[in-house]
Amino acid sequence: MDAHNVLKLDPxxxxxxxxxxxxxAFNQKLMEIMSKGPKWYxxxxxxxxxxxxxxxxxxxxxxxxxxxxxxxxxxxDFDIPSRDAGRxxxxxxxxxxxxxxxxxxxxxxxxxxxxxxxxKSQDPALQDIANETGLLAFSVGYRLAPEDPFPxxxxxxxxxxxxxxxxxxxxxxxxxxxxxxxxxxGHLSMLVTLHLLQHSNQKYADFRFKGLLLHFGxxxxxxxxxxxxxxxxxxxVLDKDLMDHYIKVFLPGKSDKEKRHPSISPLxxxxxPLRGKLPPALFTCGTEDPLLDDTMFMxxxxxxxxxxxxxxxxxxxxxxxxxxxRSMKGSGxxxxxxxxxxxxxxxxx
Numbered sequence: 001m002d003a004h005n006v007l008k009l010d011p012x013x014x015x016x017x018x019x020x021x022x023x024x025a026f027n028q029k030l031m032e033i034m035s036k037g038p039k040w041y042x043x044x045x046x047x048x049x050x051x052x053x054x055x056x057x058x059x060x061x062x063x064x065x066x067x068x069x070x071x072x073x074x075x076x077d078f079d080i081p082s083r084d085a086g087r088x089x090x091x092x093x094x095x096x097x098x099x100x101x102x103x104x105x106x107x108x109x110x111x112x113x114x115x116x117x118x119x120k121s122q123d124p125a126l127q128d129i130a131n132e133t134g135l136l137a138f139s140v141g142y143r144l145a146p147e148d149p150f151p152x153x154x155x156x157x158x159x160x161x162x163x164x165x166x167x168x169x170x171x172x173x174x175x176x177x178x179x180x181x182x183x184x185x186g187h188l189s190m191l192v193t194l195h196l197l198q199h200s201n202q203k204y205a206d207f208r209f210k211g212l213l214l215h216f217g218x219x220x221x222x223x224x225x226x227x228x229x230x231x232x233x234x235x236x237v238l239d240k241d242l243m244d245h246y247i248k249v250f251l252p253g254k255s256d257k258e259k260r261h262p263s264i265s266p267l268x269x270x271x272x273p274l275r276g277k278l279p280p281a282l283f284t285c286g287t288e289d290p291l292l293d294d295t296m297f298m299x300x301x302x303x304x305x306x307x308x309x310x311x312x313x314x315x316x317x318x319x320x321x322x323x324x325x326r327s328m329k330g331s332g333x334x335x336x337x338x339x340x341x342x343x344x345x346x347x348x349x
Contacts, residue, residue: 007303007311014287019316026330027288027318031234037064039235040115041245052115052146052249059116072123078138080163082156089156090141092119093172094126096134103134103348104177104210105168107192109157111183111215111320113246114145122182125323128337133344136172138164142188146249150264153250154191161192165207177210178344180282182323183238183291184246186217190266190298197274211347212281213340215322216291217298219267221247221259224293238290238319267298271305278307282343284336286317312339 012018040055055064062068074097079088095102108126110117119141126137142156164176179189189212199205227240235242251259262269271278281302285295295311303309314321317332322340324331 007299007309009311009313013313013315015315016287019287020330022330023316023332024330026328027236027316030318031232031236033064034237035234039242039245052144056116056118059112060121069121070124071120072127074127075120075123080160083159089159090119091160092123092139092141094123094130094137094139096130096136097127098131100131100134102136102172102174104136104174105164105172106130106135106137106213106344107161107164107176107179107189108137108139109142109179109181109185109188109192110139111181111185111323112144113242114150114153114184114250115246116144118144122323124325125337128326129340129344132341133348135178135344136174138168145246146252149249150251150254154188154195154263157188157192158195161196162204165196165204176207177348178213179209180213180215181217182215182320183218186214187219187266189214190217190219191263193279194262194266194269194274197277208277209279211343212279213343214281214283214295214298215336216285216289216319217283217294218243218291219294219298220265221251221254222256222265224291224297226293227290230290230292232288236288236318240290243290267294267301271301275306278302278305280308280310280343280347282310282312282339284312284314284322284339286314286319286321286332288316289319291319310339310343312336 038050040050040052058064060069076093078091078093080091082089110121119139129135130137140160143152168176179192181189196204196207260268283295283299285292299309299311314332314335321332322336324333326334326337
């Protein structure tokens with residue numbers, strides 16, 4: 001694949017006329033579901049606020065637009081050390097169940113606006129990736145806001161990456177090879193990559209991922225134009241109001257200037273000193289997503305930094321589309337997962 005051409009896109013993918021009737025119906029159903037329940041920061045009644053903890057339970061039970069969490073018996077729970085004394089970081093491992101040899105470890109960082117979900121939220125999708133590609137999926141249960149705002153969550157992800165660089169081969173028989181995640185997980189995966197490349201310890205600074213899997217990530221904590229322009233009759237998984245509340249608890253008290261710091265917003269990082277070191281990256285996003293600009297801007301910046309940027313845009317797919325079951329008609333999940341598998345296999349050759 002020619003890294004100078006991989007960003008080329010057919011303009012038709014952005015045309016509303018390219019959205020299938022199945023996808024329109026899927027999105028309409030999501031908006032109907034979203035309209036019937038409170039958001040995580042709202043109240044069931046004047047006396048009862050949902051709150052992040054209760055909403056996490058609701059999302060796991062399938063009481064929000066995203067599907068109910070499915071926990072697989074094939075998954076293993078695993079703890080790793082934290083930089084903070086007296087605590088460990090919960091993680092979850094999914095190995096191939098079809099006798100494929102483990103070729104590399106995939107550090108998965110879940111989404112949820114830095115507030116919701118956990119390391120158990122994506123078992124079926126991660127098992128699919130493991131079985132199709134031979135990766136061992138290692139999902140990190142980083143700390144969440146509002147209980148633990150920035151930099152707690154990123155620090156846990158940094159600790160997980162460093163631990164895997166040190167221990168993956170001895171523990172799992174294969175080195176760390178990939179990192180990635182959905183939404184906030186895409187953001188944190190990008191932060192992890194830049195953290196390692198700029199590390200003061202040469203061992204980590206010399207490490208190179210084989211590839212990044214970045215799904216509808218948020219790369220600027222100061223919103224891009226699409227966040228303001230994306231207005232639908234009802235909330236389609238994500239909108240500016242939700243994003244404002246997520247960022248309020250993830251980055252409490254931060255000014256816009258502070259939010260633009262590269263340690264928070266990777267879109268503002270200077271990639272020129274890292275030319276020749278940036279790993280190939282797959283960026284996926286649907287056109288019915290307020291974070292579409294983030295994907296387009298970050299992928300273009302990645303290409304400008306000399307790296308390979310493969311961009312998969314799915315017409316009409318909403319935020320979170322790849323997290324739905326692949327068989328769900330109109331979701332775009334099958335198209336997104338196929339792009340993941342093709343990208344990973346191309347980097348394992």
